[in-house]
Amino acid sequence: MGKRIGSLVAALLVIAACAWSAPATINALFMKQAGYSEEDVTAGTKDFENANPNIKVQLTFVPYEQLEEKIITSAQAGSYDVVLSDGPFTAKFAKAGIIKEVPALSAADQKDIFAGALSSTVYGGKSWGMPWLNDCKYLFYNTKMLKAAGFNNPPKTWDELLAQAKVMKAKNIVKYPIAWSWAQAEALMCDYTVLSAAFGGAMFDSRGNPTLTAAGNKRALDFMVKTLNEGVTNPNSLEFVEDNVLATFANGDAAFGLNWTYMYSGAMDPEKSKVVNDVGVALIPGSDKAVSATVNGGQPLSISAGSRQEKAAWQYVQYMAGRGFQKTYSKNAVPIWQSLYADPVVIGYNPVIVKLAGEQYKYLVNRPSLPYYSEFSTDFQVRIQEVLRGKKTSDKALQEEQAFAAALAAKK
Amino acid sequence: MTIPRRQVFGEQRFALLILAPAAVVIFGVVLAPLVTTFIYSLKNMELISAERGRFLWFANYAMVLGSPWFWQAFFRTIYFTFVSVALETVLGLLAALLLNTRFTGAGFLRVLVIVPWAIPGIVSASIWKWIYNPEYGVLNAILTRLHIIAEYRAWLSDPFLAMNMVIVADVWKMTPFATIFFLAALQFINRSLYEAATVDGAGVFARFWHITLPYLVPTLSVVVVMRTVEKFKAFDIFYVITRGGPANGTKVLVYEAYLKAFANLQYSISSTLSYLIAIIVLLFTVLYVRSMKRREAGEP
Numbered sequence: 001m002g003k004r005i006g007s008l009v010a011a012l013l014v015i016a017a018c019a020w021s022a023p024a025t026i027n028a029l030f031m032k033q034a035g036y037s038e039e040d041v042t043a044g045t046k047d048f049e050n051a052n053p054n055i056k057v058q059l060t061f062v063p064y065e066q067l068e069e070k071i072i073t074s075a076q077a078g079s080y081d082v083v084l085s086d087g088p089f090t091a092k093f094a095k096a097g098i099i100k101e102v103p104a105l106s107a108a109d110q111k112d113i114f115a116g117a118l119s120s121t122v123y124g125g126k127s128w129g130m131p132w133l134n135d136c137k138y139l140f141y142n143t144k145m146l147k148a149a150g151f152n153n154p155p156k157t158w159d160e161l162l163a164q165a166k167v168m169k170a171k172n173i174v175k176y177p178i179a180w181s182w183a184q185a186e187a188l189m190c191d192y193t194v195l196s197a198a199f200g201g202a203m204f205d206s207r208g209n210p211t212l213t214a215a216g217n218k219r220a221l222d223f224m225v226k227t228l229n230e231g232v233t234n235p236n237s238l239e240f241v242e243d244n245v246l247a248t249f250a251n252g253d254a255a256f257g258l259n260w261t262y263m264y265s266g267a268m269d270p271e272k273s274k275v276v277n278d279v280g281v282a283l284i285p286g287s288d289k290a291v292s293a294t295v296n297g298g299q300p301l302s303i304s305a306g307s308r309q310e311k312a313a314w315q316y317v318q319y320m321a322g323r324g325f326q327k328t329y330s331k332n333a334v335p336i337w338q339s340l341y342a343d344p345v346v347i348g349y350n351p352v353i354v355k356l357a358g359e360q361y362k363y364l365v366n367r368p369s370l371p372y373y374s375e376f377s378t379d380f381q382v383r384i385q386e387v388l389r390g391k392k393t394s395d396k397a398l399q400e401e402q403a404f405a406a407a408l409a410a411k412k
Numbered sequence: 413m414t415i416p417r418r419q420v421f422g423e424q425r426f427a428l429l430i431l432a433p434a435a436v437v438i439f440g441v442v443l444a445p446l447v448t449t450f451i452y453s454l455k456n457m458e459l460i461s462a463e464r465g466r467f468l469w470f471a472n473y474a475m476v477l478g479s480p481w482f483w484q485a486f487f488r489t490i491y492f493t494f495v496s497v498a499l500e501t502v503l504g505l506l507a508a509l510l511l512n513t514r515f516t517g518a519g520f521l522r523v524l525v526i527v528p529w530a531i532p533g534i535v536s537a538s539i540w541k542w543i544y545n546p547e548y549g550v551l552n553a554i555l556t557r558l559h560i561i562a563e564y565r566a567w568l569s570d571p572f573l574a575m576n577m578v579i580v581a582d583v584w585k586m587t588p589f590a591t592i593f594f595l596a597a598l599q600f601i602n603r604s605l606y607e608a609a610t611v612d613g614a615g616v617f618a619r620f621w622h623i624t625l626p627y628l629v630p631t632l633s634v635v636v637v638m639r640t641v642e643k644f645k646a647f648d649i650f651y652v653i654t655r656g657g658p659a660n661g662t663k664v665l666v667y668e669a670y671l672k673a674f675a676n677l678q679y680s681i682s683s684t685l686s687y688l689i690a691i692i693v694l695l696f697t698v699l700y701v702r703s704m705k706r707r708e709a710g711e712p
Contacts, residue, residue, distance in 0.1 A: 065655075068674065068675065072674055072677070073674070095459075095460045096459030096460050096677050097459070098459075183657060184655065184658050184659065184660070185657070235566055235569065236546035236547060236566040236569065238658055239546055239566050239569045239658070244547070251547070253547065371460040372676075374675045374676055375675070375678075378675060378676075382657075385657070385658055385659040389569075389658070389659060411461075
């Protein structure tokens with residue numbers, strides 16, 4: 001009997017010892033599309049584990065559309081320690097207690113990170129994550145179609161783009177010259193943010209008051225309708241998200257498309273694309289009100305409110321967002337660090353995009369950073385679609401949205 | 413013979429012990445969430461609200477019932493439910509009648525007809541999303557080759573059309589369910605009844621109307637009740653194919669409840685919606701069960 005108890009105690013001690021020295025395991029949630037690929041993240045994580053043998057990282061990849069609900073539903077239980085969030089979620093997640101506040105970065109680091117990317121992690125003067133994926137939209141165009149239509153340069157303004165598209169249509173170069181991501185989804189808000197800013201509009205002012213009825217917002221909506229009515233926008237755009245824009249462009253069925261950085265490598269991939277030799281990328285057009293405008297698609301890494309491995313999680317976040325990872329894996333995404341844009345490795349991967357990014361970031365616009373942004377966005381998407389489908393005038397839609405947004409702002 | 417007191421107590425204890433796991437599961441994952449959800453529906457549980465946690469009693473219900481978006485989603489759900497249940501029942505019955513006749517390959521066909529039903533909901537919804545793809549979808553390819561449509565169409569960019577396309581996808585998947593039920597019922601009908609009717613000069617339709625249909629009424633009720641309840645709770649097919657769009661044309665009640673909770677963090681509104689959906693489903697069930705009982709009792 002005594003012997004048995006003795007061996008039991010010994011076994012328990014061994015288990016306890018194992019538990020004591022076991023590496024901390026953190027769970028991280030990433031997405032499957034756009035930006036750094038699944039392979040990049042997995043390889044980078046391996047590098048991190050090799051450098052930090054006492055921390056193990058388990059990765060989960062989900063489509064972008066599932067990120068938000070995964071983060072929300074796991075916040076209490078702490079199923080994930082590190083979560084890939086999105087700029088427009090920061091305010092809501094911070095206010096609702098879904099993510100944790102993180103230590104502020106050093107002044108030198110803050111200076112080196114693009115301001116737009118950094119601001120998407122800040123709410124109420126506090127830091128809620130570290131910028132990780134640095135992205136914005138660019139204008140992609142088919143160089144061959146442009147030449148065939150008799151143009152040497154991509155358009156500088158949206159009116160010029162419309163004129164070029166009309167020529168392409170008239171000459172039968174492509175049936176629908178422009179593809180957009182106008183499905184009832186956040187993708188529509190990204191395209192609208194670009195257009196509204198390009199025409200001098202803004203959805204909210206700097207204090208968070210809605211300004212939907214501003215002239216630029218109406219010009220943007222009217223422009224969208226005009227391209228549809230003139231038959232230069234692919235009518236299927238109302239069902240498209242970014243992947244469909246890429247597929248249409250890569251199939252040679254569009255001359256113009258707005259998209260994130262990943263469209264460049266996608267359209268250049270001979271396995272997926274028929275237009276490998278005709279891919280052009282340029283600064284997004286502007287108008288008499290602005291030289292250009294693009295939307296911030298940067299996504300930060302945050303720490304879930306339920307995480308019990310806060311320290312290890314923050315260590316991992318800093319590694320993945322650090323200069324090392326961002327330099328090594330810059331093939332599919334450009335770094336958040338301005339200093340890396342002079343680095344030969346980064347330039348070597350993507351000379352065109354890196355050069356353009358420096359210029360395009362000057363015209364970066366954030367979607368409103370408000371706790372009730374999602375509610376606003378889902379409502380506005382519907383109203384924009386109603387206008388695009390000719391069910392409502394742009395004036396009426398914007399007035400209604402102004403009233404809706406004002407009510408939201410007053411309620412919260 | 414009297415059983416010792418201790419042994420009785422022991423048996424009772426043993427019974428409790430083996431019931432305990434089931435009780436824990438039922439209380440933990442069924443009753444507790446039900447109660448919590450109900451409490452949420454009486455409070456302000458909007459995570460980003462400054463007044464989070466305040467008791468509002470039935471104000472959430474009044475707000476939801478007074479909102480146009482609720483009624484829009486309600487009527488969309490009703491349309492989806494009734495059209496798809498009707499189609500599934502009729503098609504399911506026709507398929508069952510066909511499969512009930514004896515011909516070579518009937519056994520093989522019976523297996524084949526179950527296939528759509530056996531495919532997980534998310535998978536079949538993804539398949540249909542690709543079929544409807546405006547640029548590369550099979551539907552466009554087939555219809556243009558058959559010269560039914562002149563050029564490719566965007567099947568999911570008109571709100572009403574999109575809803576009907578979702579119904580088609582759902583009918584494809586769930587008709588086998590009705591077929592199996594009807595087929596099972598048909599097998600129990602005594603064939604000599606048909607023979608006698610034929611001798612008496614009854615035609616195909618008369619035999620169907622006076623023999624087959626009366627026998628199928630109980631099954632019909634079961635199929636209709638089960639499908640109606642399921643349709644009212646439909647979520648995955650909308651989540652995959654349309655995500656509620658375009659222009660909210662396919663935003664049904666459950667999808668609305670999902671968005672309220674997981675996009676807007678309005679747990680109170682979402683809970684309220686969930687209870688309202690449950691009440692509506694309950695009403696349907698009561699109505700059907702009553703009509704079923706009345707029929708069984710021989711009333712018209």
